[in-house]
Amino acid sequence: MHEMSLLQGILDSVTPVARENHATKVTKIVLDIGVMTQVVEEVMDFDYKILTEDDPLYSGSELVMNFLTPRSRCFDCGEEFEHDRFHLKCPKCGSSATMLLSGRELKIASIEIDTPDDVDEP
Numbered sequence: 738m739h740e741m742s743l744l745q746g747i748l749d750s751v752t753p754v755a756r757e758n759h760a761t762k763v764t765k766i767v768l769d770i771g772v773m774t775q776v777v778e779e780v781m782d783f784d785y786k787i788l789t790e791d792d793p794l795y796s797g798s799e800l801v802m803n804f805l806t807p808r809s810r811c812f813d814c815g816e817e818f819e820h821d822r823f824h825l826k827c828p829k830c831g832s833s834a835t836m837l838l839s840g841r842e843l844k845i846a847s848i849e850i851d852t853p854d855d856v857d858e859p
């Protein structure tokens with residue numbers, strides 16, 4: 738599936754940030770993932786290990802996934818509602834003319850890194 742390429746893109750974004758901050762290690766990556774992306778948590782975990790286990794910057798790090806509930810708006814009555822991946826109809830009027838407001842996002846919420854000197858104040 739597309740998890741491997743998604744993860745590769747995420748690592749490509751995190752690595753320069755970690756380097757800029759003089760990280761010796763990335764210890765944790767937290768992702769916000771809309772469930773409409775159809776990303777599978779188990780596959781992400783598995784692929785993440787494959788991609789990172791031989792990389793000293795990432796080895797032993799943790800991938801945390803927050804799955805976000807999708808929201809849609811009904812074109813017919815204006816109702817905004819949350820739903821799961823399979824139920825897109827308006828709960829108020831039953832219309833299927835709805836627009837997805839959120840649920841396809843996949844973004845890095847935060848990263849945690851180790852740096853050689855945690856305290857570096859004058």
Ligand SMILES: [Zn+2]
Nearest residue numbers: 811814827830
């Ligand atoms: Zn409606």
